[in-house]
Amino acid sequence: MKLRELGEDRLLARLLPALPIHSGVIAGAGDDCAIVDGPKKGNLLVLKTDCLVERIHFKASADPALVGWKAMMRPLSDFAAVSGLPEFALITLIVPATKSLSWVEKLCRGTRRAASRFSVSIVGGETSSATGPTAISVSVAGFVERKRFVTRRGGKPGDPLFVSGRLGGALRGKHLRFMPRIEESRWLTANFRVHAMMDLSDGLGADLPRLAKASKVGFKIDVEQLPLASGATIAGAISDGEDYELLFAVSARDSARLQAIWKRRFPRLALTQIGSLNRRSKIENRKLSSGYVHFQ
Amino acid sequence: MKLRELGEDRLLARLLPALPIHSGVIAGAGDDCAIVDGPKKGNLLVLKTDCLVERIHFKASADPALVGWKAMMRPLSDFAAVSGLPEFALITLIVPATKSLSWVEKLCRGTRRAASRFSVSIVGGETSSATGPTAISVSVAGFVERKRFVTRRGGKPGDPLFVSGRLGGALRGKHLRFMPRIEESRWLTANFRVHAMMDLSDGLGADLPRLAKASKVGFKIDVEQLPLASGATIAGAISDGEDYELLFAVSARDSARLQAIWKRRFPRLALTQIGSLNRRSKIENRKLSSGYVHFQ
Numbered sequence: 001m002k003l004r005e006l007g008e009d010r011l012l013a014r015l016l017p018a019l020p021i022h023s024g025v026i027a028g029a030g031d032d033c034a035i036v037d038g039p040k041k042g043n044l045l046v047l048k049t050d051c052l053v054e055r056i057h058f059k060a061s062a063d064p065a066l067v068g069w070k071a072m073m074r075p076l077s078d079f080a081a082v083s084g085l086p087e088f089a090l091i092t093l094i095v096p097a098t099k100s101l102s103w104v105e106k107l108c109r110g111t112r113r114a115a116s117r118f119s120v121s122i123v124g125g126e127t128s129s130a131t132g133p134t135a136i137s138v139s140v141a142g143f144v145e146r147k148r149f150v151t152r153r154g155g156k157p158g159d160p161l162f163v164s165g166r167l168g169g170a171l172r173g174k175h176l177r178f179m180p181r182i183e184e185s186r187w188l189t190a191n192f193r194v195h196a197m198m199d200l201s202d203g204l205g206a207d208l209p210r211l212a213k214a215s216k217v218g219f220k221i222d223v224e225q226l227p228l229a230s231g232a233t234i235a236g237a238i239s240d241g242e243d244y245e246l247l248f249a250v251s252a253r254d255s256a257r258l259q260a261i262w263k264r265r266f267p268r269l270a271l272t273q274i275g276s277l278n279r280r281s282k283i284e285n286r287k288l289s290s291g292y293v294h295f296q
Numbered sequence: 297m298k299l300r301e302l303g304e305d306r307l308l309a310r311l312l313p314a315l316p317i318h319s320g321v322i323a324g325a326g327d328d329c330a331i332v333d334g335p336k337k338g339n340l341l342v343l344k345t346d347c348l349v350e351r352i353h354f355k356a357s358a359d360p361a362l363v364g365w366k367a368m369m370r371p372l373s374d375f376a377a378v379s380g381l382p383e384f385a386l387i388t389l390i391v392p393a394t395k396s397l398s399w400v401e402k403l404c405r406g407t408r409r410a411a412s413r414f415s416v417s418i419v420g421g422e423t424s425s426a427t428g429p430t431a432i433s434v435s436v437a438g439f440v441e442r443k444r445f446v447t448r449r450g451g452k453p454g455d456p457l458f459v460s461g462r463l464g465g466a467l468r469g470k471h472l473r474f475m476p477r478i479e480e481s482r483w484l485t486a487n488f489r490v491h492a493m494m495d496l497s498d499g500l501g502a503d504l505p506r507l508a509k510a511s512k513v514g515f516k517i518d519v520e521q522l523p524l525a526s527g528a529t530i531a532g533a534i535s536d537g538e539d540y541e542l543l544f545a546v547s548a549r550d551s552a553r554l555q556a557i558w559k560r561r562f563p564r565l566a567l568t569q570i571g572s573l574n575r576r577s578k579i580e581n582r583k584l585s586s587g588y589v590h591f592q
Contacts, residue, residue, distance in 0.1 A: 026340060027447055032377035032494055035445050038341040039334040044322060045341070047330040049386040049435050053424050081328035090345040092388075092433045128349050132428015137388045139345050139435035149331050151323050198328055 003104065004097035008127055014101070015108050019122040020115050024087065034123035036088050039143035046084035046142045046149075050075040051092075054133035058176070064103050066176035068110025071136040074201070076118060077180040077244045081199040082151065083189040084144035085182070089115055091125035092137040099134065107136070118182060148189045150248070155196035155215030159249035159277045162258070165269055167204060167243050168232025175242035184266060185246060192258055197248035203241035204274075211247060212277065221275030249277055299400065300393035304423055310397070311404050315418040316411050320383065330419035332384050335439035342380035342438045342445075346371040347388075350429035354472070360399050362472035364406025367432040370497070372414060373476040373540045377495040378447065379485040380440035381478070382414055387421035388433040395430065403432070414478060444485045446544070451492035451511030455545035455573045458554070461565055463500060463539050464528025471538035480562060481542060488554055493544035499537035500570075507543060508573065517571030545573055 003011060016029050024037035039045055052071045054060055072089065079086045091111060095104060115122055120140065164181050181199070188194050196215050200207050204226070212219045226237040250258060255273065262271045299307060312325050320333035335341055348367045350356055368385065375382045387407060391400060411418055416436065460477050477495070484490050492511050496503050500522070508515045522533045546554060551569065558567045 027378070027445075031447055032344070032374040033380060034343040035378060035380075035440065035447075036341045036343065038339060038439065041337055043334060045332045045334040045384075045437065047332065047384060047386055047419060047435075047437055048328070049388050049420065049422055049433070051388050051390060051422050051424055051433070053390055053426050055427050056425055078328040082323070082331060084329060084331075088341075088343060090343055090435055092345050092347050094347060094349055094390075094431055123343060124345065126345055126347050126433075128347055128352055128431075130349050130429065130431070131351050133426065135390055135424075135426070135431060137345070137347070137422075137433045139343075139386055141341065141343055141437055143334065144331065149323075151327055151331075 001101045002097065003095065003099055003101060003129070006101055011104070011127060014105065018112060020112055020120070022119055022121045025121050025123055028121070028123040029125065034088065034090065036123060042146050043143040044146055044149060046079060046082060046144050048075040048078045049137060049139040050078070051135055051137035053135045062176065064106040065110035067136070068107040069114045070176050071138050072111045072114035073178060073180050075138050075140045076182060077199040077201065079140065079142055080181045080185040080246060081197055082144060082149050083185045083197070084142050084149065085186070086118055086120050086140045086142035088123045088141045089120050090139045091122060093125065093127045094130045094135040095127070096131065096134065097129045150189060150194045150197040152196050152198050152211045152214035155211060155217050155249040155277045157217050157277055157279050158252050159195055160252055160255045160273050161219065161221065161247065161249055161275045161277060162271055162273055163200070163227065163245050163247050164271055165243070165245040166227045166229040167200070167245065168236035168240050169229045170240055170242035174229070178244040180244060181246045184269065187265060188248065192250050192254050195249045195251065197246060200243040200245050200247050201241060203239045204247065205238040206241070207247060215277065217277045218280040219275060219277050225272065225274055227270050227272040297397045298393065299391065299395055299397060299425070302397055307400070307423060310401065314408060316408055316416070318415055318417045321417050321419055324417070324419040325421060330384065330386065332419060338442055339439040340442055340445060342375060342378060342440050344371040344374045345433060345435040346374070347431055347433035349431045358472065360402040361406035363432070364403040365410045366472050367434050368407045368410035369474060369476050371434050371436045372478060373495040373497065375436065375438055376477040376481040376542060377493055378440060378445050379481045379490070379493065380438050380445065381482070382416050382436045382438035384419045384437045385411055385416050386435045387418060389421065389423045390426045390431040391423070392427065392430065393425045446485060446490045446493040448492050448494050448507045448510035451507060451513050451545040451573045453513050453573055453575050454548050455491055456548055456551045456569050457515065457517065457543065457545055457571045457573060458567055458569055459496070459523065459541050459543050460567055461539065461541040462523045462525040463496070463541065464532035464536050465525045466536055466538035470525070474540040476540060477542045480565065483561060484544065488546050488550050491545045491547065493542060496539040496541050496543050497537060499535045500543070501534040503543060511573065513573045514576040515571060515573050521568065521570055523566050523568040
């Protein structure tokens with residue numbers, strides 16, 4: 001059945017009952033606003049929005065359940081970047097009326113599965129018809145302890161630089177199936193002083209210079225040491241993008257202890273020191289080409 | 297200049313410095329997530345997202361500053377519906393790379409002006425190119441006192457029904473220039489026990505049955521008493537939509553006092569009793585035709 005034959009009210013009647021709702025939700029989808037418990041005293045509110053657009057971020061032929069998964073997991077990866085815990089999501093679905101109900105239901109199933117993986121409640125959203133490609137926008141609210149959030153800004157000269165997992169080749173499949181490193185990020189900030197952190201979405205070559213710039217430092221990496229995904233090249237590890245791994249800087253004196261206990265805590269996820277931050281130095285930074293840039 | 301020639305980083309460099317930022321913002325646009333002060337103790341978090349799509353919600357020829365205004369004010373009207381105070385907004389802009397920089401800058405100016413009108417900080421967002429029509433999605437976070445929020449659910453048989461302002465004919469201009477009734481809604485909940493409330497976006501004929509259904513009551517309205525906008529018909533007041541006025545039910549014993557002091561407090565905005573809630577009665581409700589329904 002096409003959405004055009006169904007109408008918005010009946011579409012919502014199909015989609016809303018299945019939404020995951022956890023504690024703290026006082027009014028959710030179907031009300032004018034979501035009304036939820038705020039963060040506990042001493043915690044900060046964390047907000048993030050992200051969108052996927054057909055033909056830009058996914059092919060029309062992509063499995064809708066994986067598109068839904070990715071639409072939810074992308075903003076959650078940003079929560080990992082700041083060491084926040086996501087709690088509530090709003091979903092906006094802009095979809096042509098010619099799309100089938102079953103396509104939309106599969107998309108929503110993927111979104112729900114992703115939300116449930118991190119105990120996120122879906123508390124509202126918006127559907128709109130459109131004359132163009134499908135777009136899914138997900139906004140997430142959550143919290144982080146006031147003494148525990150991390151930005152890109154705190155890196156210092158001499159800090160070793162680490163990445164989780166393996167880089168490159170994500171477009172062969174990982175970009176639709178990745179797992180945000182929230183657990184790893186929360187563990188890091190519970191056990192170490194993380195100076196600066198971000199998630200790698202545009203590729204190390206685009207993202208690392210952003211972290212360095214925000215921290216007002218330079219960097220030096222050994223491209224031969226980059227942890228490559230199976231089949232990926234060094235060039236791909238630098239500029240393919242969509243790795244959704246953590247890039248972070250800690251104090252040099254934490255480096256050995258971090259590597260030792262990471263291996264015990266996350267035996268199946270690589271942790272690699274790829275280089276270090278240093279005083280700003282334009283020459284060494286030229287090695288990195290830029291990643292994917294929108295509108296160009 | 298077209299966005300295609302500019303690239304995302306340079307577009308953001310143009311747009312970000314002008315964003316309105318108020319107190320409570322620890323990390324904003326340009327960081328992985330927005331990190332902000334949560335609601336004060338005893339207050340609840342309020343979340344809302346809404347989107348505008350070209351050709352569905354506005355014409356390609358519409359003034360971009362007014363489109364930006366509307367994109368921000370629509371979710372703020374939902375804050376009025378629950379008597380919440382908006383604080384932080386995230387903006388997602390999906391726009392073809394062939395669009396001009398000046399169009400996007402005008403759109404953002406309208407969005408900023410609307411946000412500033414209610415002291416809302418714009419703390420992040422997302423831009424994406426697209427092959428289809430422009431879409432703008434705005435997500436807003438704010439708060440409401442735990443003892444003060446209103447939903448559609450608390451209406452009781454016998455409650456008089458009120459609307460603010462005048463209904464109908466919004467498509468002749470008001471739909472791009474409306475003012476969310478946040479001030480009025482906050483005043484109402486500070487001074488009266490509002491049983492149920494919502495904002496009129498799809499037209500009284502579609503929205504009132506939703507409020508009645510959520511409250512598990514029926515309703516009776518006198519269509520001759522509807523406050524008509526200049527040039528609007530009764531039919532238009534019922535089904536044009538996009539009025540963004542408040543529809544609410546209070547206790548019958550508050551009715552006279554409400555009407556007397558509203559007139560002094562908001563002398564330039566009409567307040568009209570349009571009918572009342574009653575025990576469920578299907579016959580009387582048939583008078584209202586339905587409003588605008590998406591996907592049909």
